Amino acid sequence: MNSKILFPNKWKLPSLFIFILCFLLLSAEMLLGIDLDWLQLEVNLPVITDNPLFGSRQFFVWVERDIADLLLLSVTIISGVIYAFSREKQEDEMITSIRKDSLIWAFYFNYAVLIVSIFVTSGFDLFLILALNIVSLLLFFIIRFEWQKRLLKNALHAK
Amino acid sequence: MQNNLKVWRAKFSYTQQDLADKIQVSRQTINAMEKGKYVPSTVLALRLATIFETSVLEIFSLEDADWG
Numbered sequence: 001m002n003s004k005i006l007f008p009n010k011w012k013l014p015s016l017f018i019f020i021l022c023f024l025l026l027s028a029e030m031l032l033g034i035d036l037d038w039l040q041l042e043v044n045l046p047v048i049t050d051n052p053l054f055g056s057r058q059f060f061v062w063v064e065r066d067i068a069d070l071l072l073l074s075v076t077i078i079s080g081v082i083y084a085f086s087r088e089k090q091e092d093e094m095i096t097s098i099r100k101d102s103l104i105w106a107f108y109f110n111y112a113v114l115i116v117s118i119f120v121t122s123g124f125d126l127f128l129i130l131a132l133n134i135v136s137l138l139l140f141f142i143i144r145f146e147w148q149k150r151l152l153k154n155a156l157h158a159k
Numbered sequence: 160m161q162n163n164l165k166v167w168r169a170k171f172s173y174t175q176q177d178l179a180d181k182i183q184v185s186r187q188t189i190n191a192m193e194k195g196k197y198v199p200s201t202v203l204a205l206r207l208a209t210i211f212e213t214s215v216l217e218i219f220s221l222e223d224a225d226w227g
Binding site: 090092093094095097152153155156 | 186191200
């Protein structure tokens with residue numbers, strides 16, 4: 001992978017910290033029902049489409065939305081992407097190869113899990129799975145990549 | 160693909176780290192190449208040949224399996 005399209009190595013650790021924090025908060029919100037309403041971050045935002053539970057679909061309207069969730073999700077995705085695609089201390093061609101393999105593997109695994117999940121879950125849990133799918137690709141990629149790097153490091157020490 | 164990287168490294172008395180520094184890769188990459196777990200790119204193979212003042216074919220050779 002062309003290292004010019006990767007983020008600097010010094011961003012890796014701060015982005016990991018932010019990603020873990022946001023991911024835990026997001027998981028607590030989705031799985032334990034903890035909400036961020038108390039932040040009272042309701043603002044009017046322009047949207048392309050609005051399809052409320054009671055009412056008909058409208059286009060290009062202003063809608064009052066709680067942006068706490070939107071901000072949390074955005075920061076989770078951005079920090080996750082930065083962590084996943086930050087340069088290693090020594091970003092050589094083997095790391096690039098592992099990175100590419102991990103990306104393909106994560107893509108396959110993510111969609112395999114999604115296909116199985118849509119058959120074995122229904123109702124609100126299906127919605128939960130679809131929501132988790134927003135970050136699962138990133139998570140699978142990070143886990144696979146870190147695991148492969150660890151294997152390499154262990155192989156060095158096992159000499 | 161087979162290689163005798165370890166022999167060439169011993170000939171020049173280089174440690175894995177020495178060689179890694181010379182061709183600008185990590186020590187893990189040298190280790191993986193020596194164990195045959197990673198096949199380097201043409202550029203890396205040429206860098207190795209340059210460092211060892213030889214040709215790529217003296218370091219790397221094809222196996223039957225490489226012909227599909």
